[in-house]
């Protein structure tokens with residue numbers, strides 16, 4: 001039996017608010033483990049943008065692939081070396097935006 005990945009959405013997250021300020025973006029979704037933190041976007045608005053949802057679902061998978069702390073470390077290292085856009089984890093997440101299979105076995109709570 002395939003195991004489900006239970007993903008929680010956290011609206012009005014202060015962590016996402018901090019990220020929004022840093023990225024100078026009005027709305028932000030950021031993933032920490034199995035939780036997608038939202039700022040400036042409601043749960044409903046977020047779920048109605050399949051590309052965005054798939055992008056963040058890819059990050060949830062990355063956290064699970066490497067483990068929580070290891071992924072944070074690798075992500076920071078990639079960002080420092082390649083910047084945000086060319087960070088290989090962001091490249092993969094952007095590719096996933098058009099790939100519905102990234103949502104397979106993911107259950108949004």
Ligand SMILES: [Zn+2]
Nearest residue numbers: 055059090093
């Ligand atoms: Zn991303």
